[in-house]
Amino acid sequence: MIARRTLIDLGVALGALAAIAVILEAWTRAFNVPTYLLPAPSAVAARMATDAGVLAREGGITLSEAAAGFVLGTGVAFALATVMAWSRPFERTLFPLAILVKLTPIVAVAPLFTLWFGFGTAPKVAIAALITFFPMLVNSFVGLRSADLQEVAFLETLGASGREIFRHLRVPSALPYLFSGARISLNLALIGAVIGEWTGADRGLGRVIFVANANLDLTILFGAVLVLAAIGIAANAFVGAAERRLLHWHPIAVAT
Amino acid sequence: MPVAIALHGVSAGYASPVLHDIDLEVGNEVVAIVGRSGSGKTTLLRLIAGLVEPTSGTVDLLGVAPAVARRRKRIGFVAQDARLHPWRTVRENVTLPLEVNRRARTNGHITPDEWVARMGLTEATDAYPHQLSGGMRQRVALARSLVIDPEVLLMDEPLASLDELTRDDLRDELLRLWEGRARSVVYVTHDIEEAVLLADRVIVIGGRPAGVLGEVQISLARPRTRAMRREPGFHDLVEEVREHLE
Numbered sequence: 001m002i003a004r005r006t007l008i009d010l011g012v013a014l015g016a017l018a019a020i021a022v023i024l025e026a027w028t029r030a031f032n033v034p035t036y037l038l039p040a041p042s043a044v045a046a047r048m049a050t051d052a053g054v055l056a057r058e059g060g061i062t063l064s065e066a067a068a069g070f071v072l073g074t075g076v077a078f079a080l081a082t083v084m085a086w087s088r089p090f091e092r093t094l095f096p097l098a099i100l101v102k103l104t105p106i107v108a109v110a111p112l113f114t115l116w117f118g119f120g121t122a123p124k125v126a127i128a129a130l131i132t133f134f135p136m137l138v139n140s141f142v143g144l145r146s147a148d149l150q151e152v153a154f155l156e157t158l159g160a161s162g163r164e165i166f167r168h169l170r171v172p173s174a175l176p177y178l179f180s181g182a183r184i185s186l187n188l189a190l191i192g193a194v195i196g197e198w199t200g201a202d203r204g205l206g207r208v209i210f211v212a213n214a215n216l217d218l219t220i221l222f223g224a225v226l227v228l229a230a231i232g233i234a235a236n237a238f239v240g241a242a243e244r245r246l247l248h249w250h251p252i253a254v255a256t
Numbered sequence: 257m258p259v260a261i262a263l264h265g266v267s268a269g270y271a272s273p274v275l276h277d278i279d280l281e282v283g284n285e286v287v288a289i290v291g292r293s294g295s296g297k298t299t300l301l302r303l304i305a306g307l308v309e310p311t312s313g314t315v316d317l318l319g320v321a322p323a324v325a326r327r328r329k330r331i332g333f334v335a336q337d338a339r340l341h342p343w344r345t346v347r348e349n350v351t352l353p354l355e356v357n358r359r360a361r362t363n364g365h366i367t368p369d370e371w372v373a374r375m376g377l378t379e380a381t382d383a384y385p386h387q388l389s390g391g392m393r394q395r396v397a398l399a400r401s402l403v404i405d406p407e408v409l410l411m412d413e414p415l416a417s418l419d420e421l422t423r424d425d426l427r428d429e430l431l432r433l434w435e436g437r438a439r440s441v442v443y444v445t446h447d448i449e450e451a452v453l454l455a456d457r458v459i460v461i462g463g464r465p466a467g468v469l470g471e472v473q474i475s476l477a478r479p480r481t482r483a484m485r486r487e488p489g490f491h492d493l494v495e496e497v498r499e500h501l502e
Contacts, residue, residue, distance in 0.1 A: 150335040157305050157333040158404070159326040160356035168356060172343045249343040249384045 005244065006237050013233055036216045047219035048226070059227045062193050062205040065121055069128020070189040074136040074182065081140030102134040106195055114200040124196030124204070131192035132185035139181030143174025176250055179243045186235050190228065259283055260408055260440035261304055266313035273465040274299045280459065286434060286441040288455035290448060290497060296466040297444040301412050304442060305331055318407055329360035332406035337417040338397035340385040347372055347381045350400045371399040391422035409441045424482055430454060431480050452493045453480060460500040470500030
């Protein structure tokens with residue numbers, strides 16, 4: 001069932017993409033659009049085939065940076081949300097700081113990170129982590145606070161410890177929120193990694209796009225964007241499958 | 257009769273006082289607390305469970321403070337419209353109380369599976385709460401509160417959100433349960449007839465802040481059945497409780 005749903009989702013996405021490709025192909029051929037303005041999908045496909053190795057390698061680098069940033073950002077966000085859900089003073093202190101982080105434009109700090117952490121993997125991971133942090137923090141916090149108060153009372157009358165209530169009630173109650181946070185954060189992490197590569201890197205899809213832009217090499221530029229989109233779609237499908245599996249008890253998961 | 261629950265001069269409240277100078281002793285009996293909505297019935301129950309601290313007076317549960325009784329796992333609690341743990345099956349919900357606070361004794365002579373069976377939930381053992389009706393959910397709530405074999409059972413309008421027929425069935429179930437094992441039960445309700453049918457004593461609270469307005473001994477014989485509602489003495493008792501309320 002789960003695999004079938006994922007396949008259907010993927011099929012619909014690919015179908016839409018194919019339709020757009022056909023239209024663009026016809027357009028570029030009919031009006032003889034020059035390649036440096038808009039390359040024909042067939043040209044992009046041919047370029048993707050010849051440079052498949054490069055795209056796969058650079059895509060893998062971007063994916064691993066985004067994944068590391070996602071794990072770091074959401075991990076720290078969940079830990080902080082736990083502390084904030086635990087104590088009001090912490091919530092009052094940490095929330096304004098979190099909003100500060102949120103309001104800082106990523107494009108503004110990205111060059112700074114390159115300055116601090118060099119041209120390697122670190123600044124990309126840091127940007128991806130920073131950009132995923134806030135949506136996950138808010139979702140985790142609201143989720144952990146969403147536990148049913150009657151159920152909390154029930155566990156308390158059984159002498160359950162705070163840790164037991166956290167494990168048996170608060171974390172499962174937060175799961176739907178954690179998943180919606182993860183869905184937002186996952187895409188943001190990819191964008192974060194690409195922005196990081198854009199501002200200074202020798203590897204990754206962001207670098208490929210940057211160089212292609214400078215050279216007006218649009219076939220590889222579109223190729224890189226398509227690889228990025230494919231990674232995003234695959235990551236979302238993965239989260240969706242995990243969500244359906246873990247939230248089978250949730251009325252919304254059942255309904256959709 | 258040994259006293260299981262003892263409240264002496266208890267007042268409680270949040271921003272404004274809710275309860276004022278309540279004295280209440282409960283032995284091995286069923287005591288129904290009756291009052292209008294918002295009269296502090298639930299606060300009184302939470303006070304007994306130690307979920308709310310009194311602003312003055314003392315609460316004793318089985319000779320100790322409520323917090324200690326809780327740690328010893330002596331309290332069963334059934335809320336109105338229990339949402340249960342939606343990610344757990346019926347059986348897993350019933351075993352939950354055995355999984356937390358493991359240091360406390362849990363000498364339930366009756367296993368979770370037996371409780372599931374007694375509540376007529378055998379067919380639903382592996383179902384999730386969202387697949388159950390309101391009545392079935394309350395049966396699960398009842399089973400999970402009894403699985404630790406509590407000395408004190410606190411019930412907060414457990415049947416209020418159910419339809420009439422389901423309510424009658426579950427009421428019979430409760431009566432049957434209480435015939436078996438002697439327990440101290442505090443049963444909060446706004447349904448006077450229900451209070452008279454179930455309880456050995458009905459205590460009426462009201463006012464602002466709420467105090468004890470009156471008490472009615474229910475002399476109906478046990479075992480009780482729903483047919484007793486048609487007996488001549490029944491309505492006298494109901495009227496007597498109603499007078500205290502007005």
